[in-house]
Amino acid sequence: MMTTMTKTASIKISKRTLDILKNFSAINTGLLVPAGSVLNTLSASKNILAEARVNEVFKQPFAIWDLNKFLGTVSLFKEPEFVFEENYVTIQGTDSSVRYYYCDSRLVNTTSKKITMPKSVVSFELKQKDFAEIIKAASVLQAPHLCVRSSQCGENIEIAATDKVDPTSNFYAVVVGKNTSAATFDFVFDTDNLKILPGDYQVSISEKIVSQFTNKNEPLAYWIALNTESTYEA
Numbered sequence: 001m002m003t004t005m006t007k008t009a010s011i012k013i014s015k016r017t018l019d020i021l022k023n024f025s026a027i028n029t030g031l032l033v034p035a036g037s038v039l040n041t042l043s044a045s046k047n048i049l050a051e052a053r054v055n056e057v058f059k060q061p062f063a064i065w066d067l068n069k070f071l072g073t074v075s076l077f078k079e080p081e082f083v084f085e086e087n088y089v090t091i092q093g094t095d096s097s098v099r100y101y102y103c104d105s106r107l108v109n110t111t112s113k114k115i116t117m118p119k120s121v122v123s124f125e126l127k128q129k130d131f132a133e134i135i136k137a138a139s140v141l142q143a144p145h146l147c148v149r150s151s152q153c154g155e156n157i158e159i160a161a162t163d164k165v166d167p168t169s170n171f172y173a174v175v176v177g178k179n180t181s182a183a184t185f186d187f188v189f190d191t192d193n194l195k196i197l198p199g200d201y202q203v204s205i206s207e208k209i210v211s212q213f214t215n216k217n218e219p220l221a222y223w224i225a226l227n228t229e230s231t232y233e234a
Contacts, residue, residue: 008083008084008085010081010082010083010092011081011083012079012080012081013056013082014054014055016054017054017055017056018071018074019197020052020054020197021067021070021071022071023196024039024041025067025068026195027041027042027043027195028042028108028109028110029065030064030065030066030103030107031064031067031108032063032105032108032110033061033062033063033064034058034061035059035061037053037056037058038053039052039053040052040111041110042109043109043193046109047224047225048195048222048225049111050221050222050223051222052218052219052221053220058084062084062089062105063105063107064102064103064108065103065107073098073100076091076093076096076098077091077093077096078094088101088102115210117210117212117223118206119207120204120205120206120212121181121183121205121234122148122181122183122185122203122205123202123203123204123205124176124202125200125201125202126159126200126201126202126203127200130174131198131201132198133174134159134160135161135191138161138172141170143162143163143170143191144165144190144191145161145164145188145191145229146159146161146162146194147162147164147186147189148176148187148205149185149186149187150179150183150184150186151175154179154182154184155178155179156177156178156179158173158174158175159173159176160173161191164188181234183233184232185231185232185233186232187211187226187230187232188227188229188230189211189226190227193224193225194224195222196222197220199215199217199218200216200217201214201215201216202214207232209226209230210224210225211223
C-alpha cells in the first residue's frame with residue numbers, strides 16, 4: 001500500500017505582523033514564537049515586555065536567534081510565502097526560496113509569565129502625534145529621559161524630554177492630560193526603553209515602578225519599568 005505524504009501548507013505573513021517583529025527586534029534580538037497567535041518578547045535586562053496578538057496562527061513553536069537577520073532575509077522576496085517545518089522555515093518567492101533554520105529555544109530570553117499590573121495611580125491617553133513630538137524633541141535635545149509628571153501648576157499631566165542627572169538641563173514638555181488628583185509625581189523613563197510602535201495608547205503607571213502602554217486600536221501592549229529616580233506623593 002502506498003503512503004501519501006502530506007505537504008505542509010504555506011502561509012503569508014502580513015506587513016503588520018512583520019512590523020511587529022521589527023519592533024520586537026529592537027527589544028530583544030531573538031524571538032521564541034509559540035504555537036498560536038500571541039507573540040511576546042522580553043528585553044535582556046527584563047525591563048521591557050511586549051505582547052501582541054497577530055492574525056496568523058502558527059501551528060508549532062520555533063525560535064529565531066537573530067530576528068533582524070531573519071527579517072532581512074524575508075525582505076529579499078516581494079510577496080513571500082512561508083512553510084514552517086519542524087527544524088526550519090522555507091521562505092518562497094516566485095522563482096526562488098530560502099531554507100532558514102531555527103535556533104534552540106533555550107538560547108532566547110523569554111517569559112511565559114503574565115504580568116498582573118498593580119493599581120495605577122496615573123492614567124492618560126497618549127496620542128501618536130504627541131508621542132512623536134516628544135520623541136523628536138528628545139532626539140534634538142539628546143535627552144536621555146522622558147518624564148511623565150504633574151505640571152508646575154499641578155492641573156495637568158505632561159511628558160518632558162530632559163536629563164534628570166543635570167539640574168540645568170534643557171527640557172521640552174507636552175501636555176497630555178488633566179491631573180485629576182492632588183498628587184505630585186515625576187515618573188522617569190529611560191528614553192531608549194520607549195520602543196513602541198506608532199499608535200494611540202492608554203498609559204497606566206503604578207507606584208510600584210512599572211507602567212503599561214495599551215494600544216487603543218489593536219491587541220498590542222508594552223510593560224516598561226520606570227527609572228529609580230521616579231517619585232510620587234499622593
